[in-house]
Amino acid sequence: MNFICEVKKASPSKGVIAEDFPYLEIAKDYEKAGAAAISVLTEPKFFMGADEYLSDIAKTVAIPVLRKDFIIDSYQIYEAKVIGASTILLICAILSEAELQSFHDLAQSLGLACLVEAHSEEEIAKAMAVGARIIGVNNRDLRDFTVDINHSIRLRSLVPESVTFVSESGLNTAADIDVLRKNGITAALIGERFMRVVDKGKAIAELYGEVPPVVTKICGLKRSEDIEAINALPAELRPAYIGFVFAPGKRQITAATAQKLAAALVPGVKKAGVFVNESLATVAKLAETVPLDVIQLCGDETEADIKELRTLTKAKIWKAVQVATEADVARWRDSEADMLLFDTYVAGERGGSGRSFDWSVLKNVNRPFMLAGGLNSRNVARAVRIARPYGVDISSGVETDGYKDDRKIREFVTTVKTI
Numbered sequence: 167m168n169f170i171c172e173v174k175k176a177s178p179s180k181g182v183i184a185e186d187f188p189y190l191e192i193a194k195d196y197e198k199a200g201a202a203a204i205s206v207l208t209e210p211k212f213f214m215g216a217d218e219y220l221s222d223i224a225k226t227v228a229i230p231v232l233r234k235d236f237i238i239d240s241y242q243i244y245e246a247k248v249i250g251a252s253t254i255l256l257i258c259a260i261l262s263e264a265e266l267q268s269f270h271d272l273a274q275s276l277g278l279a280c281l282v283e284a285h286s287e288e289e290i291a292k293a294m295a296v297g298a299r300i301i302g303v304n305n306r307d308l309r310d311f312t313v314d315i316n317h318s319i320r321l322r323s324l325v326p327e328s329v330t331f332v333s334e335s336g337l338n339t340a341a342d343i344d345v346l347r348k349n350g351i352t353a354a355l356i357g358e359r360f361m362r363v364v365d366k367g368k369a370i371a372e373l374y375g376e377v378p379p380v381v382t383k384i385c386g387l388k389r390s391e392d393i394e395a396i397n398a399l400p401a402e403l404r405p406a407y408i409g410f411v412f413a414p415g416k417r418q419i420t421a422a423t424a425q426k427l428a429a430a431l432v433p434g435v436k437k438a439g440v441f442v443n444e445s446l447a448t449v450a451k452l453a454e455t456v457p458l459d460v461i462q463l464c465g466d467e468t469e470a471d472i473k474e475l476r477t478l479t480k481a482k483i484w485k486a487v488q489v490a491t492e493a494d495v496a497r498w499r500d501s502e503a504d505m506l507l508f509d510t511y512v513a514g515e516r517g518g519s520g521r522s523f524d525w526s527v528l529k530n531v532n533r534p535f536m537l538a539g540g541l542n543s544r545n546v547a548r549a550v551r552i553a554r555p556y557g558v559d560i561s562s563g564v565e566t567d568g569y570k571d572d573r574k575i576r577e578f579v580t581t582v583k584t585i
């Protein structure tokens with residue numbers, strides 16, 4: 167399920183919804199809780215919105231921002247672009263076919279996506295005719311403000327799978343979301359429900375539904391301070407794994423340093439060693455001397471290497487797979503490695519890039535795996551909800567100026583616990 171979470175102070179049907187309106191904090195909470203996009207009202211009179219709400223939010227979050235206003239003039243589309251929106255709302259009921267087509271074309275030419283809102287069979291046809299890629303059905307009847315979620319369910323079958331279908335308004339409970347899921351609806355726009363609660367993260371998690379607990383690995387520890395940061399965490403927040411990088415690069419450490427750091431680490435946290443095309447004998451030796459619980463192979467190692475390494479060590483063997491396309495994932499599906507770790511393909515790099523990839527390519531993986539690549543506290547909830555990994559691995563996302571940052575480590579492990 168993908169939630170478009172709305173930042174809205176008031177509405178014509180409900181009046182003021184949120185007296186207290188820290189819009190930027192709300193947007194950050196939404197993003198951190200795994201929202202797919204944020205919807206912002208900028209219309210001042212009925213919704214008590216403002217352009218700066220949208221522009222501030224767009225500058226702050228990395229997910230798409232929808233300007234959810236009644237667009238009746240092309241000027242508003244240029245304006246949406248200028249204030250930083252990535253998507254606009256076009257409502258079939260208030261636009262002629264010609265207007266809808268010309269606004270849709272204009273938005274596309276400006277690089278803006280369009281959520282085209284329909285409310286009937288005829289309006290779905292009208293939306294399809296202009297080439298809409300995202301169609302929303304508002305469960306609220308704009309003439310009398312009555313709400314019925316069956317409305318979007320009824321119209322779902324008229325929209326092909328290739329077009330994103332969004333159910334909008336009147337969604338309040340996990341049961342509502344379950345009904346949508348069962349009817350093939352995987353995107354929902356939710357405003358009032360989230361605006362009325364203080365703990366937005368909790369409310370979003372409730373509506374998304376539970377995911378199994380996820381373990382963490384904090385990789386690239388180099389200094390005693392890094393180990394101290396892990397040891398200082400309360401037991402329930404400690405990562406299951408930490409990683410030492412033995413491969414050449416900015417996080418590389420020697421065997422002697424790894425041994426010293428490992429000895430200082432609180433018991434219970436497992437130690438992984440990261441290698442790239444290292445001789446298997448050296449890898450096995452290091453696994454014994456540090457000692458390592460996990461050997462993570464990030465180079466061109468083959469299945470035959472994994473088999474051979476198994477005869478040399480008792481450590482678990484993880485294979486990192488650099489993902490450019492779904493084919494990279496499929497190639498390793500039956501690997502004998504104890505764990506696959508899917509990371510981002512970046513030419514010339516073998517890990518620690520700080521770059522993420524399209525997590526949806528992992529949806530057909532039916533064995534436990536680690537997810538890595540460009541994770542941070544802001545995107546990990548969404549990544550977990552999409553990819554459903556056994557664990558998440560992070561390095562750059564918990565660093566400041568090239569060093570591990572204990573505040574970011576704490577924030578990351580805390581965020582993962584709340585998913």
Ligand SMILES: O=C(O)c1ccccc1NCC(=O)[C@H](O)[C@H](O)COP(=O)(O)O
Pocket residue numbers: 384385386409411413414415416417418440441442464509516517518519520521538539540541559560561562563
């Ligand atoms: O971290 C490195 O510098 C590194 C160098 C060479 C091979 C692998 C490396 N890291 C492997 C990891 O497990 C990282 O944690 C993983 O790639 C995620 O990194 P990031 O994208 O920075 O979170």
